[in-house]
Amino acid sequence: MIESYRHQVAAHCETGSTRNLLNHVGLPITEPMVFGLGSGPAFFYLFFTRTPKRFPFVALRNPPGKVLRNNFRMLGVEGTVKCHRTTREAMEEANRLIDDGIPVMACVDMFYMRYLPAFMHIHAPFHFVVLMGRDGDTYAVSDPYHEPVGRLSAEDLALAWDIRAPFSKGNLIAYVRSVPNEHDWRRIAAKAIGRTCRNMILPPLVRKGFFFVGIEGMKTYSRRMTTWPRDYRGVALREGILLSAVGFEDQGTGGGAFRLLYGAFLQELAQLLDERAFEGLADRIIEHGQNWRRFSGRLIALGKRVPMKEEAFDAFWKSEAASFEKELRELSDRFAEFAFLEERFLIELRAAARRL
Amino acid sequence: MIITGTRQRFEGGLRIIRYERNETGRCVPCLRPPETEAEIDIYYEQRDIDFKRLHGELCAGVMSPVGFFAAYFNMSPKDIAPMVGLSESTVGKHMSPRGFEKATIEILKRYARVFDISVADLFSFVFLHGDLDHEVHYLADRLMERVDVNRRPSQAQ
Numbered sequence: 001m002i003e004s005y006r007h008q009v010a011a012h013c014e015t016g017s018t019r020n021l022l023n024h025v026g027l028p029i030t031e032p033m034v035f036g037l038g039s040g041p042a043f044f045y046l047f048f049t050r051t052p053k054r055f056p057f058v059a060l061r062n063p064p065g066k067v068l069r070n071n072f073r074m075l076g077v078e079g080t081v082k083c084h085r086t087t088r089e090a091m092e093e094a095n096r097l098i099d100d101g102i103p104v105m106a107c108v109d110m111f112y113m114r115y116l117p118a119f120m121h122i123h124a125p126f127h128f129v130v131l132m133g134r135d136g137d138t139y140a141v142s143d144p145y146h147e148p149v150g151r152l153s154a155e156d157l158a159l160a161w162d163i164r165a166p167f168s169k170g171n172l173i174a175y176v177r178s179v180p181n182e183h184d185w186r187r188i189a190a191k192a193i194g195r196t197c198r199n200m201i202l203p204p205l206v207r208k209g210f211f212f213v214g215i216e217g218m219k220t221y222s223r224r225m226t227t228w229p230r231d232y233r234g235v236a237l238r239e240g241i242l243l244s245a246v247g248f249e250d251q252g253t254g255g256g257a258f259r260l261l262y263g264a265f266l267q268e269l270a271q272l273l274d275e276r277a278f279e280g281l282a283d284r285i286i287e288h289g290q291n292w293r294r295f296s297g298r299l300i301a302l303g304k305r306v307p308m309k310e311e312a313f314d315a316f317w318k319s320e321a322a323s324f325e326k327e328l329r330e331l332s333d334r335f336a337e338f339a340f341l342e343e344r345f346l347i348e349l350r351a352a353a354r355r356l
Numbered sequence: 357m358i359i360t361g362t363r364q365r366f367e368g369g370l371r372i373i374r375y376e377r378n379e380t381g382r383c384v385p386c387l388r389p390p391e392t393e394a395e396i397d398i399y400y401e402q403r404d405i406d407f408k409r410l411h412g413e414l415c416a417g418v419m420s421p422v423g424f425f426a427a428y429f430n431m432s433p434k435d436i437a438p439m440v441g442l443s444e445s446t447v448g449k450h451m452s453p454r455g456f457e458k459a460t461i462e463i464l465k466r467y468a469r470v471f472d473i474s475v476a477d478l479f480s481f482v483f484l485h486g487d488l489d490h491e492v493h494y495l496a497d498r499l500m501e502r503v504d505v506n507r508r509p510s511q512a513q
Binding site for chain 2: 009010011016031032050111112117118119121122123144145147159164165235239242245246249250252254255256260261263264267282283286289290293296297300304308309310
């Protein structure tokens, strides 16, 4: 076990693991700061992929690994982010580093993390943990979703690494050797915010083609919400709606689809740089995050109305279709408002960042 | 596969970080149960219903054991194919009882890894009735398994 490494839980696995690694080498950075500097906020309505319940996949943050890489680049970290061709190579390097007292971040499939509760055993091959020690064939795992330090056998770790599924990162390991003592926070923040705004607000010329990305993606999502009862029935409809809401709130977002985490970042930035403009902007995005939370609550209530048994669906739909669709239309309008609000917010945020 | 008489329940105790405003207006991390905690147990209940339905289909010969586990874990041939190194159409074939018969043991081992079961689990379903504890040990690279079944300590007394 690497004694100097401090295991801390976090809202999100990638930001939490990155923070833990950076804290370990002496940079006292917080999770919101890692998320903000990593240009975390995003929205992708991936209509061409399917979640387990056949609803299209919605990503609320930039692609896995991006926050880590952005932070390494922005903060001038001396370290490595590397994908290995084989699990054996990755494991050998990880063992060497752990034995040298260097904690290793790994991107693994959550399905094999046996210390997590059963409902979390899903094939999500983009889960970030830190390997903070080993005892023979058992690894000590610092998982931001698990309060005590987890234990994982070498066999399970190999399975969790060696995944060729979509979005998997191919035996990724990352580690930090050192970070500079001084940082030009104004320049770093301006750059990170600029990138976030670019990811969310696409140039007018490409918006049509990338209707599933950023603000355009949010608008598309709001439009598609009203078609859910047409496209899905029974348990698929119920679970799809419930999973969407759970995804917004409890799947590592910190609540409010990462918007509260971003608000915390802007608050911290305002204090660090003594910039009052950011306080006001932070208040707005936090308020927006809280509204998103209320929206998720309504979505859950709606999903729960759908019966759990397939055979009960037709009778339910016969009697409840009109009120169900009305509620869904209202929620869809609410989500379209979110897109509009975020667009205006990001335009102002970009202007504020340019003044830094 | 070992099936106990009682359905799995979420016993709570899970806490996650959520960001919330404190009294000074700062947005701070709070460690507390998930907002959707009530939905977690519903998830287990739904899984139990799904299991019974799928097991019925498996016994009726509608699907193969591979099809059963894929449906149970909500995975499509598209999800499974890259993980077992086969084409989507081949995985699709293995999901039907007739196609399943053509799969080799080597391929079944790959499926076993994806579903986190043993090859033996593809061929047998053991129902445990009563208050029994069990422990599964995979053997020979998941080809076989050893199951230790014991009475729960409170019952044994």
